[in-house]
Amino acid sequence: xxxxxxxxxxxxxxxxxxxxxxxxxxxxxxxxxxxxxxxxxxxxxxxxxxxxxxxxxxxxxxxxxxxxxxxxxxxxxxxxxxxxxxxxxxxxxxxxxxxxxxxxxxxxxxxxxxxxxxxxxxxxxxxxxxxxxxxxxxxxxxxxxxxxxxxxxxxxxxxxxxxxxxxxxxxxxxxxxxxxxxxxxxxxxxxxxxxxxxxxxxxxxxxxxxxxxxxxxxxxxxxxxxxxxxxxxxxxxxxxxxxxxxxxxxxxxxxxxxxxxxxxxxxxxxxxxxxxxxxxxxxxxxxxxxxxxxxxxxxxxxxxxxxxxxxxxxxxxxxxxx
Amino acid sequence: xxxxxxxxxxxxxxxxxxxxxxxxxxxxxxxxxxxxxxxxxxxxxxxxxxxxxxxxxxxxxxxxxxxxxxxxxxxxxxxxxxxxxxxxxxxxxxxxxxxxxxxxxxxxxxxxxxxxxxxxxxxxxxxxxxxxxxxxxxxxxxxxxxxxxxxxxxxxxxxxxxxxxxxxxxxxxxxxxxxxxxxxxxxxxxxxxxxxxxxxxxxxxxxxxxxxxxxxxxxxxxxxxxxxxxxxxxxxxxxxxxxxxxxxxxxxxxxxxxxxxxxxxxxx
Numbered sequence: 350x351x352x353x354x355x356x357x358x359x360x361x362x363x364x365x366x367x368x369x370x371x372x373x374x375x376x377x378x379x380x381x382x383x384x385x386x387x388x389x390x391x392x393x394x395x396x397x398x399x400x401x402x403x404x405x406x407x408x409x410x411x412x413x414x415x416x417x418x419x420x421x422x423x424x425x426x427x428x429x430x431x432x433x434x435x436x437x438x439x440x441x442x443x444x445x446x447x448x449x450x451x452x453x454x455x456x457x458x459x460x461x462x463x464x465x466x467x468x469x470x471x472x473x474x475x476x477x478x479x480x481x482x483x484x485x486x487x488x489x490x491x492x493x494x495x496x497x498x499x500x501x502x503x504x505x506x507x508x509x510x511x512x513x514x515x516x517x518x519x520x521x522x523x524x525x526x527x528x529x530x531x532x533x534x535x536x537x538x539x540x541x542x543x544x545x546x547x548x549x550x551x552x553x554x555x556x557x558x559x560x561x562x563x564x565x566x567x568x569x570x571x572x573x574x575x576x577x578x579x580x581x582x583x584x585x586x587x588x589x590x591x592x593x594x595x596x597x598x599x600x601x602x603x604x605x606x607x608x609x610x611x612x613x614x615x616x617x618x619x620x621x622x623x624x625x626x627x628x629x630x631x632x633x634x635x636x637x638x639x640x641x642x643x644x645x646x647x648x649x650x651x652x653x654x655x656x657x658x659x660x661x662x663x664x665x666x667x668x669x670x671x
Numbered sequence: 672x673x674x675x676x677x678x679x680x681x682x683x684x685x686x687x688x689x690x691x692x693x694x695x696x697x698x699x700x701x702x703x704x705x706x707x708x709x710x711x712x713x714x715x716x717x718x719x720x721x722x723x724x725x726x727x728x729x730x731x732x733x734x735x736x737x738x739x740x741x742x743x744x745x746x747x748x749x750x751x752x753x754x755x756x757x758x759x760x761x762x763x764x765x766x767x768x769x770x771x772x773x774x775x776x777x778x779x780x781x782x783x784x785x786x787x788x789x790x791x792x793x794x795x796x797x798x799x800x801x802x803x804x805x806x807x808x809x810x811x812x813x814x815x816x817x818x819x820x821x822x823x824x825x826x827x828x829x830x831x832x833x834x835x836x837x838x839x840x841x842x843x844x845x846x847x848x849x850x851x852x853x854x855x856x857x858x859x860x861x862x863x864x865x866x867x868x869x870x871x872x873x874x875x876x877x878x879x880x881x882x883x884x885x886x887x888x889x890x891x892x893x894x895x896x897x898x899x900x901x902x903x904x905x906x907x908x909x910x911x912x913x914x915x916x917x918x919x920x921x922x923x924x925x926x927x928x929x930x931x932x933x934x935x936x937x938x939x
Contacts, residue, residue: 392794394890395887395890395891396890421794421795422795422877422879422883422887423794423795424795424874424886428790428794428795428876430789431794432786432794432795433791435792437794496919525923527844532889532892536710536711539710540708551891555892559710561863623887623890624887624896625891625893626892626893627890
């Protein structure tokens with residue numbers, strides 16, 4: 350009995366101290382963090398490209414902007430877009446061609462920050478067209494009439510592969526695209542089930558480990574430092590919550606800048622949210638994480654979307670891009 | 672009699688284990704002698720090493736817990752709803768005839784066909800998983816319960832009526848004992864279907880759980896880790912089936928199909 354009483358008073362003592370500590374903390378807190386942070390959910394994909402937002406969250410860039418950030422890993426853009434439209438996610442991550450197609454189909458999206466961009470350097474980019482080691486294909490021009498694997502048909506993969514073929518003087522009309530998930534591509538290339546494949550990191554490193562040869566740096570061949578993907582929201586949300594969007598953009602740009610300038614830290618971050626093996630993480634080529642919204646490359650992607658029949662109507666880039 | 676049965680049971684178990692060991696040996700050998708590429712199909716020893724490594728991560732146990740929870744909650748909802756609705760519809764002949772066409776229309780819709788709908792409604796959350804699990808498994812229970820109620824011996828029913836059993840008395844003493852074996856079959860089928868849908872939903876929608884870990888390992892190119900998770904889901908499947916069978920025997924110890932003194936009905 351006595352001991353339980355003693356324990357009780359010890360507990361009360363502890364909680365009293367805790368309360369005092371809390372009160373002190375509240376008293377010393379600055380004005381900005383006293384306001385409750387806005388809860389924001391962002392739909393992302395477990396790929397290399399989104400390392401900055403994970404890094405930025407860890408560094409407290411979003412907290413500093415009064416944003417309580419939740420990152421929701423989705424299994425691909427197909428799961429992100431409906432969730433952003435329905436308002437479960439406030440923001441999402443998507444490649445630019447998907448956004449251009451969505452825009453031309455009447456989904457009113459707004460890009461709020463750059464996602465990632467091609468490095469613009471052939472031989473040192475995160476995206477390429479690879480062929481089996483014993484292939485006779487030596488350049489994008491030789492792909493005419495061949496079977497090429499892309500992760501999604503009628504998207505950024507096939508349009509940039511075709512653009513690379515045109516640049517190399519090949520005829521893209523006879524190329525046959527097959528849909529294959531990136532993780533399945535190394536095996537498909539090694540077994541010769543496809544003549545070529547469009548791969549991005551980490552599968553570029555993995556296929557090259559298995560002897561595959563790069564025949565074209567398709568993003569470099571398509572446009573200068575092509576902006577591959579972006580963070581977006583709906584026009585409705587951008588209109589009703591301009592303040593949150595502004596703060597999200599600020600935090601996102603700070604994250605991109607940080608990742609761009611601390612590339613090894615960004616590389617380490619990959620070990621936290623992806624399951625890419627460490628020896629692969631150490632060697633992959635990271636994308637460019639500039640904050641610059643590349644209008645020119647987006648225009649090129651939009652032109653390709655029209656040329657290759659992905660969209661019927663010319664997309665309105667003025668309302669899509671900030 | 673009992674002794675003979677135990678010997679037979681142990682013999683079955685031993686043969687089963689030998690079969691498994693041979694299968695594992697083949698899985699180990701195929702990639703090692705180069706029949707399949709060890710890069711995409713690592714030997715079973717590499718998968719086990721990856722599994723041991725995963726077991727040291729908190730994410731593994733959290734995912735395991737979430738998967739089992741989605742499965743259990745979904746199955747419980749399906750069993751309760753399926754049994755209740757089944758007994759109710761089955762008790763009224765007109766109602767059963769009225770609803771038969773609707774049930775036959777809804778039942779064949781594969782739960783996975785509802786994925787676009789649940790993504791729109793609930794996104795990559797456990798609620799999405801639950802909708803798919805309940806939809807897929809409720810039919811297994813409902814249909815079996817309906818069959819069970821149909822199977823009641825008319826003589827037994829009429830006897831109960833002559834003894835002035837009320838509606839509740841009939842349900843408790845005539846309908847329920849007949850329906851129970853059907854219900855248990857329904858639960859066993861539903862348990863397996865619920866697990867399939869739980870993993871499918873996590874794998875495709877990205878709802879948290881083991882299925883999501885498979886997808887994450889796959890999209891990171893961590894092949895052995897991916898197979899390790901596949902192995903875990905397989906083991907859960909075995910465990911679910913075992914539990915369902917034990918439950919079936921316990922609940923129906925009085926039933927001819929389970930009673931040892933009767934001719935032992937062998938189930939596959």
